[in-house]
Amino acid sequence: MIAQTPYVTAFLVGLLGGTHCLTMCAGLVSSLTLGLDPRHRRNPRQMLPLQLGYNLGRVAGYGLAGALAGGLGAILLQLDSLQIAQRILYALAGVVMILLGLYLGGWWHRLAYIERLGLHLWRHLAPLTRRLMPVRRVPQAVVIGLIWAWVPCGLVYSVLITAVAAGSPGDGAVLMLAFGAGTLPNLLGIGLLAGAAARVAEHRRWRQATALMVIGFGVQALWQLT
DSSP: OOSSSSHHHHHHHHTTTTTHHHHHHHHHHHHOOOOOOOHHTTTTTHHHHHHHHHHHHHHHHHHHHHHHHHHHHHHHHHSSOOHHHHHHHHHHHHHHHHHHHHTTTSSSSHHHHHHHHHHHHHHHHHHHHHHHHHSSSHHHHHHHHHTTTTTTOHHHHHHHHEEEEEOHHHHHHHHHHHHHHHHHHHOOOOOOHHHHHHHHHHHHHHHHHHHHHHHHHHHHHHTTOO
């Protein structure tokens, strides 16, 4: 069982990585909106459930990926000495937290290299979304959201590495669900709350202060191993 700190970190990374999420997914979000039935696009009350469906599916997809990553961590714990494997995984989680903090603070910009890892899978999944359009019902939107969760994203992959360190499918899933919850205000893109969250996420001093907090979590995790 991992401590509560990684959950908090995952949520903060999702929330404050809003600029990256908006850059990565703005085109996709626009395409999904255009993929709604025209009658729903003209009626905000009908469009809202479908937009919620997109994001519900996306966050659920993150949870599934987290469960798979946590399951991999559980296998790794069984393959080697339990104590040694745990120390390696916790050290990996601490390093990832530090790198994420450096990214959020604007001091490190190498997530693009990680994103290339998922391009092959995404080429096979992307055509499935077109077969489900135009979207008229919430279940359609949820399925497309599940596919959306697998868009190549260095931010997602970095948190998944921490999910491996969780060491169990349940903990890995909860970790990624916390990350997904953090991304909701920016990617849902509706209402005053979302706009306010995006403005806060883009404020340089706030981002850097929170980045230092995330780096502190990583340093603490490594310090506990000494």
